[in-house]
Amino acid sequence: MKYVDEFRDGALARVIAERIARAVDPRRVYHFMEFCGGHTHAISRYGVTDLLPANVVMVHGPGCPVCVLPIGRIDMAIDLVLPAAAGKVPGKRKDVTLCTYADTMRVPASRGLSLMKAKAKGADVRMVYSAADALRIAQDEPGREVVFFAIGFETTTPPTALVVRQAAQLGLANFSVFVNHVLTPSAIAHILESPEVRELGTMVIDGFIGPAHVSTIIGSQPYDYFAEEYAKPVVIAGFEPLDVMQAVEMLVRQVNEGRAEVENEFTRAVTPEGNAKAKALVAELFELRRAFEWRGLGRVPYSALRLKEPWAAFDAERRFPMTEHSVPDNKACECGAILRGVKKPVDCKVFGTVCTPENPMGSCMVSSEGACAAHYTYGRYRSAARSAVRSRTTCARST
């Protein structure tokens, strides 16, 4: 398949691996954060870390939309379709149907529930493949209130905007959206401002691999700030293994040459300006929230969107009595630290034993883009072995 097979070519991967091995300075360690879950998945699936020198360390970032959704927001969705679970009486309103992507249904919430378990208790939760599916259900079933559980970064926001505008054009009075769209640059800034990076120095980030699909919308320009203000190189890369390796090579060269620039490996789809039409659509319907809670990052200022006032009728949070509570993660779960890049899945005591993709205890084990699920599926033994080798290497270097 064009643009896929050639980016999975093993022989080419070895050529790039040799180039990286020649380029790295053996006296230093390079720490690169891959922001996006798509990169985490590719790195685990294709064993990219095995091809990298031991002194190139990949750090997982918070770019998995299902993983960063805090428990409190999932509770709000459950309360909408299962008011009795929250001790609420629904009152006089039509029955609510919640339309959501499959992964979101499996994320553990409070009270031992998840959307999947709420469905088993009789709640009308339906799996959809797109926002347009949810709109169609609202058209087909005017007797029900249909709510689309909108999650994701800048890539999934334009389709949500589109269905809200369509609902308005159609005069659909039974459709609304529970908006949980979050913003990539705010999360990167938050990580760079975190105590682990700024004060304690317990987390080193020498550069970022920027997300491909998000950047097709927002372009490469929003990352200029990180290169200029924080002197961190950013390379936007596609989601195939050779894209990631190419990006690592570009980052290594920037670090070696003391440069901090935004470079674009994914020139086949990303431009500096991004998609003007999609950005205009989002700007027409959405505005910034003052703050939004992310799993692992806490409340991040101006990091998420909500519908503007003229579209309030389609905003589930204004339409229904929804209350947000901050709910701590399960004490055994290290998702928060993993999403901040401070820990790795194998650092979690219940990884692969109590917590597996079949029985996830935390959100990072649910989606295939989640760091725990990716490590479990493709490299749980390799991860542990490589961690051990890395600690030996680090000890040897520091003595």
Ligand code: SF4
């Ligand atoms: S293995 Fe499970 S419990 Fe541990 S951090 Fe990952 S998702 Fe959370």
